[in-house]
Amino acid sequence: MRAAHKRWIAAALALAVLLAVFALYLQPEFMRTLADQIWACF
Template identity: 55%
Template sequence: MTPQMRHHLAHAGWLAAVLAALGGVFMLYAHPAFLVTLVDQVWSCF
């Protein structure tokens, strides 16, 4: 594997991770009731 290929794979991996994180945040905001339930459960720990 050439260094240029490794560089492109690293960039593709970072791009996939960022897109997955953004997609996850979008899904949480698309279902606000789930987000409220999740926050309530976390807050009940305190």
């Protein structure tokens, strides 16, 4: 496989991961759970 193909696949995977994380932040219950977990550290 060419280096250009590997770079394109890596960029596509990185974009997919970023979009998945962004989608989680749009869910209010996820944000509440995350805030509760962070607050529990103190």
